[in-house]
Amino acid sequence: MTANTWNGVAGTLALISASPLALAAQEDHGEGGGWDALFSVDVGLMIWTVLVFGVLLFILGRFAWRPMLTALDAREKGIQDAIDEANRQRDEAQRLMAEHQAQLADGRRQAQQLMADGREAAERLRKELEEKARAESATILDNARREIGRERDAAVETVRREAVDLALAAAARLVSERLDGERDRQLISGYIEELGRGGAEA
Amino acid sequence: MRFLPLAGQEHEAVQETAEGGHAEAFDLGEMLSHHILNAREYEFPGFVWHMPQMDPIHLGGMTIDFSLTKHTFLMLVAAVITLAIGLVVARTISRRHVTAAPSGFANAVEAMVVFFRDDVCKGNIGHGYERFAPFILTLFFFILTMNLLGLMPWGGTPTGNISVTAALAIITFFVVEISGFFKLGAAGYARTIFFVPPGTEGVWKLVMLLVMTPVEFLSKLTKPFALAIRLFANMTAGHMLIFSLLGLIFVFGNMAYTRWVVAGASFAMTTAIMMLELLVAFIQAYIFAMLSAVFIGLMQHEH
Numbered sequence: 001m002t003a004n005t006w007n008g009v010a011g012t013l014a015l016i017s018a019s020p021l022a023l024a025a026q027e028d029h030g031e032g033g034g035w036d037a038l039f040s041v042d043v044g045l046m047i048w049t050v051l052v053f054g055v056l057l058f059i060l061g062r063f064a065w066r067p068m069l070t071a072l073d074a075r076e077k078g079i080q081d082a083i084d085e086a087n088r089q090r091d092e093a094q095r096l097m098a099e100h101q102a103q104l105a106d107g108r109r110q111a112q113q114l115m116a117d118g119r120e121a122a123e124r125l126r127k128e129l130e131e132k133a134r135a136e137s138a139t140i141l142d143n144a145r146r147e148i149g150r151e152r153d154a155a156v157e158t159v160r161r162e163a164v165d166l167a168l169a170a171a172a173r174l175v176s177e178r179l180d181g182e183r184d185r186q187l188i189s190g191y192i193e194e195l196g197r198g199g200a201e202a
Numbered sequence: 203m204r205f206l207p208l209a210g211q212e213h214e215a216v217q218e219t220a221e222g223g224h225a226e227a228f229d230l231g232e233m234l235s236h237h238i239l240n241a242r243e244y245e246f247p248g249f250v251w252h253m254p255q256m257d258p259i260h261l262g263g264m265t266i267d268f269s270l271t272k273h274t275f276l277m278l279v280a281a282v283i284t285l286a287i288g289l290v291v292a293r294t295i296s297r298r299h300v301t302a303a304p305s306g307f308a309n310a311v312e313a314m315v316v317f318f319r320d321d322v323c324k325g326n327i328g329h330g331y332e333r334f335a336p337f338i339l340t341l342f343f344f345i346l347t348m349n350l351l352g353l354m355p356w357g358g359t360p361t362g363n364i365s366v367t368a369a370l371a372i373i374t375f376f377v378v379e380i381s382g383f384f385k386l387g388a389a390g391y392a393r394t395i396f397f398v399p400p401g402t403e404g405v406w407k408l409v410m411l412l413v414m415t416p417v418e419f420l421s422k423l424t425k426p427f428a429l430a431i432r433l434f435a436n437m438t439a440g441h442m443l444i445f446s447l448l449g450l451i452f453v454f455g456n457m458a459y460t461r462w463v464v465a466g467a468s469f470a471m472t473t474a475i476m477m478l479e480l481l482v483a484f485i486q487a488y489i490f491a492m493l494s495a496v497f498i499g500l501m502q503h504e505h
Contacts, residue, residue, distance in 0.1 A: 035231075035235055035239075037235075037239050037240065038235075038238070038239060038364070038438070039364055040364075041364065041365050041368065042240065042267070042271075042363070042365040043264060043265075043266045043267075043365075044258075044266045044267040044268045044269065044274075045240070045271065045273060045274055045363065045365040045366060045369070046365045046366075046368060046369035046372075047266065047268070047369075048268065048274050048277065049277065049360075049365070049366045049369035049370060050369050050372075050373060052277055052278060052281045053340070053344060053369070053370065053373055055281070056281050056284060056285065056340055056344055057336065057337060057340045059285060059289075060284070060285065060288045060289075060336065060339070060340050060343075061336035061337075061340065063288075063289055063292060064285075064288030064289050064291070064292040065288070065292070065315070065335065065336040065339050065340070066336065067292045067293075067295070067296040068288075068291065068292045068295050068296065068312070068315055069315070069319065069332075069335060070296065071292075071295045071296040072295070072312070072315070072316060072319070075301060075302075075303070078301055
């Protein structure tokens with residue numbers, strides 16, 4: 001083994017020091033080519049390789065890699081689109097949610113406002129009615145008082161008139177019986193005058 | 203050193219004597235060269251297929267032999283397998299799995315395709331990677347299949363042949379240079395060879411031109427050369443190791459008890475190395491394709 005291994009090492013060194021083109025010239029393999037066949041360049045095989053690789057590249061490129069890469073791109077695009085769509089929908093949902101919450105809050109606020117307004121209006125109405133009732137009762141009372149006053153005045157007048165008539169009647173009777181002097185006459189008319197003045201004063 | 207004949211019958215004879223207990227007749231080197239080198243016949247268990255041969259073509263002083271050989275045949279097998287896998291998986295994915303990922307084998311292939319598209323092509327070539335993705339993918343899957351064929355029973359690896367790897371590297375070289383030429387234009391492309399570092403003045407321009415031009419030129423040639431040697435050496439070395447370990451059984455074949463110990467150890471070691479080789483088959487195919495993408499990317503973004 002050692003001899004052959006060393007030969008292989010020597011061959012490697014020879015290969016490293018020589019250019020591939022120089023090696024192509026010393027092509028020598030086949031029957032009887034021992035270890036140096038390891039480093040001999042077989043142009044036929046090289047051309048075979050290029051041809052096979054070329055055909056492989058053409059067919060695979062056209063019917064394997066291109067559809068595969070296209071499908072992968074389509075799948076990746078689909079996944080990306082799905083992610084984008086999900087994000088969009090999430091944003092939309094959040095927007096709608098915020099909107100609904102805002103509307104809800106607005107509604108609640110409006111309801112409270114309405115309630116407050118209603119309460120206030122009721123209060124105002126109550127106060128107004130109270131005020132009105134109070135004013136009305138005051139008016140009624142006032143009217144009643146004034147009516148009473150008027151009635152009293154009228155009554156006093158009537159009483160005074162009655163009193164004068166009574167006094168006159170009484171006086172007439174009294175006078176018809178014993179009144180005849182001048183002095184008496186003066187006394188009565190003075191008295192009546194005094195009454196009329198007092199009645200006007202009252 | 204003796205040049206060993208590659209004829210199968212002779213090898214079988216050697217093996218028979220080894221199995222018969224005459225280990226001194228067993229030549230490990232011959233066994234190795236037989237399994238690793240190219241051949242004009244293919245051995246299956248029970249029979250040997252002598253491949254149809256044709257006369258070499260003489261073309262301008264060069265003798266080109268297009269005859270079928272073991273490595274040519276294996277390469278064709280690899281191409282057929284790659285084609286079948288590619289077409290079937292593409293069909294599965296584009297027909298039935300446009301919206302959801304496939305399962306099983308198609309998913310494994312798809313994972314590799316996606317990895318190569320995103321991390322290798324997009325990462326190294328960048329803008330305009332789509333045009334190179336089929337090339338990189340074909341390189342990877344073709345090389346991978348050839349590498350894996352070497353781990354099959356009665357298989358062999360065409361990528362353990364310098365001619366195959368050199369041809370693949372030359373293809374990469376032309377793809378890199380031609381795509382670079384079209385991308386950069388004639389003047390831009392010329393600057394990748396006749397390189398003057400920016401900021402140099404006067405006579406230094408000429409000096410730098412004289413120094414840098416051979417360097418740039420060599421760097422262009424070194425890249426495919428390194429690609430070819432790396433793949434070839436890795437595959438050959440792995441197979442040499444496997445066959446050397448197996449060969450130990452026959453080397454120690456005439457020792458009464460030691461041979462069992464050696465056989466057990468050899469079996470365990472070979473299994474472990476086989477696992478490693480499985481990894482190497484993937485890694486080397488990946489490296490070849492990845493470096494090709496790197497070289498294309500370097501060329502595309504040269505200013």
